[in-house]
Amino acid sequence: MPANSELIDTIGLIEKEKGIDKEVLFEAIESSLISACKKNFGTSQNIRVVIDRSTGEVNVFAQKNVVEVVEDDVLEISLADAKEISLEYQLDDVVDIVVTPRDFGRISAQTAKQVVVQKFREAERNKVLNEFKEWEFKLLSGSVERIERRNVFISMGTNELMLAPNEQIPGEEYFFNQRLRVLVLDIKDSGGRGGPVIPVSRAHPDFVARLFEQEVPEVSDGTVTISAVAREAGFRTKIAVSSQNPNVDPVGSCVGAGGNRVNAVVNELNGEKIDIITYSENPKEFIASSLSPAVVLGVGISEDGKSAKVVVADNQLSLAIGREGQNARLAAKLTGFRIDIKSHSNALEEGFLAREEYFDAENENESIDDAIEADYAEAAAEYYDYEDDEYDDEYDDEDYDDEYDDYDDDYDEDYDDEYTVTSEKQGKSDSDSDGDSD
Numbered sequence: 001m002p003a004n005s006e007l008i009d010t011i012g013l014i015e016k017e018k019g020i021d022k023e024v025l026f027e028a029i030e031s032s033l034i035s036a037c038k039k040n041f042g043t044s045q046n047i048r049v050v051i052d053r054s055t056g057e058v059n060v061f062a063q064k065n066v067v068e069v070v071e072d073d074v075l076e077i078s079l080a081d082a083k084e085i086s087l088e089y090q091l092d093d094v095v096d097i098v099v100t101p102r103d104f105g106r107i108s109a110q111t112a113k114q115v116v117v118q119k120f121r122e123a124e125r126n127k128v129l130n131e132f133k134e135w136e137f138k139l140l141s142g143s144v145e146r147i148e149r150r151n152v153f154i155s156m157g158t159n160e161l162m163l164a165p166n167e168q169i170p171g172e173e174y175f176f177n178q179r180l181r182v183l184v185l186d187i188k189d190s191g192g193r194g195g196p197v198i199p200v201s202r203a204h205p206d207f208v209a210r211l212f213e214q215e216v217p218e219v220s221d222g223t224v225t226i227s228a229v230a231r232e233a234g235f236r237t238k239i240a241v242s243s244q245n246p247n248v249d250p251v252g253s254c255v256g257a258g259g260n261r262v263n264a265v266v267n268e269l270n271g272e273k274i275d276i277i278t279y280s281e282n283p284k285e286f287i288a289s290s291l292s293p294a295v296v297l298g299v300g301i302s303e304d305g306k307s308a309k310v311v312v313a314d315n316q317l318s319l320a321i322g323r324e325g326q327n328a329r330l331a332a333k334l335t336g337f338r339i340d341i342k343s344h345s346n347a348l349e350e351g352f353l354a355r356e357e358y359f360d361a362e363n364e365n366e367s368i369d370d371a372i373e374a375d376y377a378e379a380a381a382e383y384y385d386y387e388d389d390e391y392d393d394e395y396d397d398e399d400y401d402d403e404y405d406d407y408d409d410d411y412d413e414d415y416d417d418e419y420t421v422t423s424e425k426q427g428k429s430d431s432d433s434d435g436d437s438d
Contacts, residue, residue, distance in 0.1 A: 005056055033058065064097060139207075142156035144180060162199055170203075183202070208229055208274070219241075223243065225244065284359075294320035314343045314344055
C-alpha cells in the first residue's frame with residue numbers, strides 16, 4: 001500500500017495535544033486491520049499487518065510455518081520454498097509472505113479512522129485513571145458542575161468527579177459552582193463509552209483524617225499519627241492520635257490554640273462533632289479513652305481478645321452509651337472490640353468485673369469506693385472549670401440536662417439486654433442512628 005503521510009501527521013498531532021503515545025495508536029490500528037482483512041477477504045491465514053512508522057505504508061503478511069512436508073498450504077510452507085525466499089530459514093521458523101490485497105487501501109483508511117477514535121477514547125480514559133490513581137484517598141478541590149438524580153458532579157479541570165448520595169454528608173446541600181473538598185476513592189475503570197467518572201466522598205472516615213493532615217502541621221510531617229478513625233458522617237467522629245515525640249501532645253496539636261485547628265475541620269464538616277483521644281497500645285486504656293467524654297472505672301478483656309466489659313459510674317452510663325447508642329457504637333468501631341457497658345451498681349450485683357480490673361483498685365490500701373470517689377472528682381473536673389468558675393461550653397449543664405436527664409425513664413434496669421454493644425447488633429444500630437449527636 002502507498003505511503004500515507006496523512007495518517008502519520010494525524011497520529012503525531014494526537015500524541016502532541018493529548019499526550020497519548022503514538023505507538024499505542026499504531027498497534028491498535030494494526031490489530032484492527034488484521035480483523036478487517038480476515039472479515040473482508042475471508043482468509044483463514046495467520047495475518048500480520050505492519051505500518052511503517054515513518055511513511056505510513058501498510059503491508060499485510062501471511063505467516064506460514066516452515067515444515068518438511070506441507071499438510072496445509074494456507075498455514076505451512078515447505079523448507080525448500082522457504083529457502084527460495086531466504087537461505088536463512090530453517091525448520092519451525094515463521095515466514096512472512098506479502099499478501100496485501102489490491103483494495104486494501106480503502107479498507108485500511110476506514111479502519112484506521114474508527115480505531116483512532118476508539119483508541120483515543122480508551123487511551124484518554126486510561127490516562128485519566130492512571131493520573132487519579134496517584135490521588136486515591138487524598139483530598140481534591142473542585143466546583144459543583146451539575147446535580148443529577150442526587151449525584152453531585154464536580155468539575156476539576158477537564159475531568160469530572162462524582163459524589164454519590166451514599167458518599168455525601170447527611171443534611172448537606174449542594175449548589176452550582178459551590179467549592180467542595182472531597183476524598184478520592186478507589187479508582188476502577190467502569191469500561192463505559194463516555195469519559196471516566198472519578199468516585200469521591202465526603203462521608204468516608206479518611207476524609208476527616210485528610211482534613212487534619214491539612215490543618216495540623218504535626219500530622220502532615222508525621223510527628224503526630226492518626227491511629228484510628230470511627231465516623232458517623234454528619235453527626236460525630238472519634239479520632240485516636242499518638243505522638244512520635246514525647247514532648248508533643250498529640251491531642252493538643254490537633255485541637256490547636258483556642259481550638260482553631262479542630263474548629264477548621266468542624267466547619268468543613270458543617271458542625272459535625274469531633275472527639276479527639278490519645279491512642280494507646282494498652283487495649284484497656286484505649287477502650288476507656290474511646291468512651292470519652294464518659295469516665296470509665298474499669299475494663300475487662302475477654303480471653304479471645306475480641307470483646308470487652310466496661311464499668312462506668314451510675315451517673316455516667318447514659319453519657320457512655322450516647323444518644324441511640326452512638327457513643328458506644330463509635331467506640332466499638334474505633335477500638336475493634338465488642339463492648340458491653342454496665343453501671344457500677346449493676347456490675348457489683350452481678351460480679352461483672354474482677355477487683356483487679358478496676359483501674360484504681362490495684363492499690364491494696366485503696367478501696368474500690370475510694371477509687372470511685374476519686375473518679376467522680378476527676379469527672380467533675382472535666383465538666384467544670386475551677387479556674388474560670390464557668391462550665392465548659394461543650395458540656396454546659398443546661399445542654400447536658402436536655403440530652404441526658406430523666407435517665408431512669410430512658411434507661412431501665414434491664415440495660416444489659418437493651419444496650420449491650422456487640423458487633424452482631426452494631427449494623428442495626430448504625431442504620432437507626434439518624435438523630436443528632438450527643
